[in-house]
Amino acid sequence: MEQIHSRTKAVISTMKSLALLSRKIYLTCTLFAAALLSLFAGTSTAIEADLSGSTGGILLEIYSRLSPIEINTIHSWEIVLSDAEGPISGATLEIVGGMPEHNHGMPTQPQITEELTPGRYLLEGVRFHMPGLWRMTASISTTKSQGRPPSVVVIDFTL
């Protein structure tokens, strides 16, 4: 009886240590996954713009939420405006696109719907329906450019 009891105890303590071990493994895996995630988060913040252009000291960077950009998939762009003094907040931005070699525009009319953070604008309704050369023309009016014609940035790219 005494022997069985101590064997049971031994089994229980083995099970306890196994449970502890599996918990340790689980914790290690979780930490590893978290480390991997933070690594990816780190690279995504340092990601390069999908497209960019500049005019008169204004830099326009396009970060597509669908990257790389695909044909026939409606998606959004985050457009970042900055100059030597930093982000350009409160700007009015109009973007039109088309294919200069085919003389047609976009199948949609993308609209700026929100300034996400200072100088970072959300452009919704972007869709390209054909492969080839596309030209995006951005007209930018800033609070500094009151009364003057908008600054124009032209960006060509091939899909």
Ligand SMILES: [Cu+2]
């Ligand atoms: Cu075309």
